[in-house]
Amino acid sequence: MALTPRLRKLALTAHVTSSVGWLGAVVAFLALSVAGLTSQDPQTVRAAYLVMELTGWVVLVPLSLASLVTGLVCSLASIWGLFRHYWVLFKLLINVVATIVLLLYIQTLDHLGDVAATATFPSSDLGGLRSPSPVLHAGAALLLLFVATTLAVYKPRGMTRYGQRKQRRHRTVLIP
C-alpha cells in the first residue's frame, strides 16, 4: 500500500494516539472496576458499573477499533510490513485478541450496567452487582497493551520466514 510521507505520518499519529488513548482508558476503567468491587457505598458501586458500561461503548470499543485499523494501515504502508517482523506480528495478535475479547465482554458490561440501572435503594445487597470480572479483564488488557507499547518502542529484532524471503527477493532484484 503506497502512501505519501505526509499521509504515513498522519496514520502513525492516529495509531499512536488511539493506542495510547486505549491504554489510558483501560487504566481509568480499572480504577472504576476496583471502586465497583470494593466500595461500601451502594451509590458509588452503582455509578461505577453504569460508567463502565458507558466507557466500554463510547471509549474502549472505538479506540480499540481505531488502533487496529490505523495499525494495519501503518504497517502495510511502511517498510515494516504486517507479517515480516515478529514484533509487528505480536502487536497485531495482541490487538486482535484484545479487541475480540472486548467486543465479547461488552455484553457482560451491558448486563452489569442494566442491573445497576434497575437497582433499588437503599440496599445493602450488592452481591449480585459486585464482580471481580471487570478487574480481571481490565488487568489483563492493561498487561497486553503495555506489552504492545513496549514492543512498539523497542522493536526487538527478528524477521519471520516470510520477511526473510521478501528481503532475499528484494536484494536479488537490487543486486542481480
Place this chain on the structure above:
Amino acid sequence: MVDPPPYPERDTGTDQGPTAGTPRWVKVSGIIALAVVVLLLILLRAGGNHGPGRHESSRGPGAPLGSVPAATQDRP
C-alpha cells in the same frame, strides 16, 4: 521524507544476519502465551458458565437489588 530501513546497522552485521533463526524472545514469548491460553481454557472449563449469564444471581436478570428470590417469597 522516507522511512529509515529497519535495523540498518544490524542487517549488515556478520554473526546474526537476517536469515538467523527464530529469536529467543519470540520463543520465550510464544511459550508464555501458549501457557496462558491453556491456563485460561482450563479455568474456563472448570468455571462453567462464562459471560453475562454468569452474573445473574438467583433473583434473575434485571431484578432490583435487595429483592427476594421468587422461590423463597412464600416461605414462612
